[in-house]
Amino acid sequence: MRTLDDIALVSPLRYKNTTLKIILVLIGLLAGLFSSSPILPLFIAVCMIAATLILGKIPVGMYLKLFLSVLGFAVVSAFILAFFAYGDGGETLWSINLFGWVISITTGSANLALLVFARSANGLACLFFLSMTTPMLELFSYFKRISFLDIFMELVMLIYRYIFVFLALLLNIQSAQAMRFGYSNFKRSIHSVGLLVGSLFVQTLEQGDRLYLSMNSRCYDGKLPYYDAKYKIMFSDALLSLLFVASIAAVFYYTRGFQFF
Structure with a gap:
């Protein structure tokens, strides 16, 4: 994709x-x-x-x-x-x-x-x-060159990054469910969607914790360096x-x- x-x-x-x-x-x-x-x-x-x-x-x-x-x-x-x-x-x-x-x-x-x-x-x-x-x-x-957009662009970058993290997790979980016939009928589909949402929520929280730890281990001081x-x-x-x-x-x-x- x-x-x-x-x-x-x-x-x-x-x-x-x-x-x-x-x-x-x-x-x-x-x-x-x-x-x-x-x-x-x-x-x-x-x-x-x-x-x-x-x-x-x-x-x-x-x-x-x-x-x-x-x-x-x-x-x-x-x-x-x-x-x-x-x-x-x-x-x-x-x-x-x-x-x-x-x-x-x-x-x-x-x-x-x-x-x-x-x-x-x-x-x-x-x-x-x-x-x-x-x-x-x-x-x-x-846009980070504009001082008042500095913090805003940090948040936008993290949100943009996590869009693809969410999509990757979603596709992986959905593929695993489909291989196990999780969407073979309507009842199983509803059950699989519920498990998908719950699992996605937990895994994204874990991804956030891992990202925070990795940034701190690399001396994160509140500002992300960019290649300009x-x-x-x-x-x-x-x-x-x-x-x-x-x-x-x-x-x-x-x-x-x-x-x-």
Whole structure:
């Protein structure tokens, strides 16, 4: 089971400047958020997806599987908004009388649904670009440079580490139960799930104690050392970034106020 960290470790964009990537992602997120037209968020999403797949050399099948599985929630939300959010009103595009209750899609609700979907796709594309091209350890070390985030990032790192510890324990226990026909019928499945939860709780507590002892035995003083990778900003990277920002400004200017309906 490959994680986003495994993908980021082999991406060529891993060796690009972390600050530059974070700035580009923030610009993309904020520009899409403040845009009143869905054109700009969709444009940024396409650029981020292309950069992730082409420059980051991420397998297309793996990327689409992850991206579309999360984007499905945005599709459902946009569909619901199209029916139940009237936005600025406008003309009725489609309506149906269901048991005396009129359900309709207006131009205002359709534009609002499309805008929400575009912003969601933009946010996902930007975050996937960052997470698939930058290992989490480098992000942690970057944010630790900000003094007031020091303790917060320590907690985030430990939580992130324990997510995979929990998953490993869960898969091991579940595999052992399945080999002993623990899920052969509904009654055994319920019993196995109860044992799984209890065993997982006890073992995670034991893992926490072992981690605390190991950290203290290595002279832990309240701060975890991080490898702070520093990569120079190349001229080609700066030029490509400027072109990206300039294109965002141009699309924002020429598509402001544009609506599909």
